[in-house]
Amino acid sequence: xxxxxxxxxxxAVEGAIVQINCTYQTSGFYGLSWYQQHDGGAPTFLSYNALxxxxxxxxxxxxxxxxDSYGYLLLQExxxxxxxxxxxxxxxxxxPTFGRGTSLIVHP
Amino acid sequence: NAGxxxxxxxxxxxxxxxxTLQCAQDMNHNSMYWYRQDPGMGLRLIYYSASEGTxxxxxxxxxxxVSRLNKREFSLRLESAAPSQTSVYFCASxxxxxxxxxxxxxxxxxTVL
Numbered sequence: 001x002x003x004x005x006x007x008x009x010x011x012a013v014e015g016a017i018v019q020i021n022c023t024y025q026t027s028g029f030y031g032l033s034w035y036q037q038h039d040g041g042a043p044t045f046l047s048y049n050a051l052x053x054x055x056x057x058x059x060x061x062x063x064x065x066x067x068d069s070y071g072y073l074l075l076q077e078x079x080x081x082x083x084x085x086x087x088x089x090x091x092x093x094x095x096p097t098f099g100r101g102t103s104l105i106v107h108p
Numbered sequence: 109n110a111g112x113x114x115x116x117x118x119x120x121x122x123x124x125x126x127x128t129l130q131c132a133q134d135m136n137h138n139s140m141y142w143y144r145q146d147p148g149m150g151l152r153l154i155y156y157s158a159s160e161g162t163x164x165x166x167x168x169x170x171x172x173x174v175s176r177l178n179k180r181e182f183s184l185r186l187e188s189a190a191p192s193q194t195s196v197y198f199c200a201s202x203x204x205x206x207x208x209x210x211x212x213x214x215x216x217x218x219t220v221l
Contacts, residue, residue: 033208042198043198043210045210045211095156096141096156097167098143098150100149101150
């Protein structure tokens with residue numbers, strides 16, 4: 001089976017940097033993905049790490065350590081519109097598994 | 109391109125009624141998925157179809173059936189709805205190579221009374 005653990009809620013102020021952690025236990029591992037979901041909306045893909053290290057996409061970066069079964073999403077220069085839920089997810093053998101999500105609240 | 113479309117957007121059923129949720133994608137993806145999302149539970153996989161002609165159970169398949177009608181369409185059927193199936197249902201598709209990025213439909217908000 002597979003399971004992913006992430007904090008339920010994180011708060012930060014506009015302009016700050018926030019890190020959302022994700023630890024996983026999987027029987028097969030192909031990589032770690034991150035999705036964003038605004039209230040009432042559908043999840044949208046943010047990033048993917050297949051190998052150890054940091055992947056950067058604009059203000060968002062994602063990190064993976066396979067040896068530690070750990071990854072994180074880093075959001076820089078936070079904006080109010082970044083208030084949303086963030087999910088880590090892993091797929092293997094066509095069976096994707098999502099974490100329960102982290103609600104990010106950005107305060108002015 | 110419309111991406112992934114789902115119908116209906118909202119539905120209210122009485123216990124015991126049946127219904128089919130429709131999903132279609134126009135990205136020529138091989139893999140399609142059905143999830144349910146409940147508060148605090150994240151996205152849980154109900155069924156998936158790795159390619160046209162195949163379907164497999166996910167984490168929470170009980171009470172549901174699926175049909176991969178063709179490469180574009182993947183439907184989810186509730187034969188006898190129960191209040192525990194009140195949820196938001198998302199369909200997704202992907203091409204399972206590399207990032208295996210999943211593209212989600214807008215969701216169906218289902219209430220079973």
